[in-house]
Amino acid sequence: MEDVYELFTRGSALLAAGHFHQATVPLERARRLSPESASIREALGRALFQAQRYSEAADEFGALVERSPTNDFALFCLGRSLQMLGRHAEARRPLALAACLQPERRDYRTYRDLARSAAARAAMSAGDGEPAAD
Numbered sequence: 079m080e081d082v083y084e085l086f087t088r089g090s091a092l093l094a095a096g097h098f099h100q101a102t103v104p105l106e107r108a109r110r111l112s113p114e115s116a117s118i119r120e121a122l123g124r125a126l127f128q129a130q131r132y133s134e135a136a137d138e139f140g141a142l143v144e145r146s147p148t149n150d151f152a153l154f155c156l157g158r159s160l161q162m163l164g165r166h167a168e169a170r171r172p173l174a175l176a177a178c179l180q181p182e183r184r185d186y187r188t189y190r191d192l193a194r195s196a197a198a199r200a201a202m203s204a205g206d207g208e209p210a211a212d
Contacts, residue, residue, distance in 0.1 A: 090121050093121055098125050116146065116149075120138075126138060154186055157172040157176065157189060157193060158189060
């Protein structure tokens, strides 16, 4: 049986080296062995996002947000994953919360504003009018 720490360390090293697809393998194994570990789930979410597996990344970051609703990085990454899936209206809330929790983070504010604009454009083109404010 593989050790959780060893799997996490190997996956984190692959992630840091830019081997995103390969990093998901040991990190997914580590998550199966220790599903409550926020560190493992965050690293796996980051690897999945960088591997362009946005739906799975959103699941990982969503699980982190469920456990820690004030984790600004998890909220931001959940929002970004949803944006990459074209789900801008859904992305607005986690991005707005992240920006509120860390108002000094320009990147959080930028992506929050992009999600708001994209959701508004989608609503207007669908004939629904302006979406509700965050």
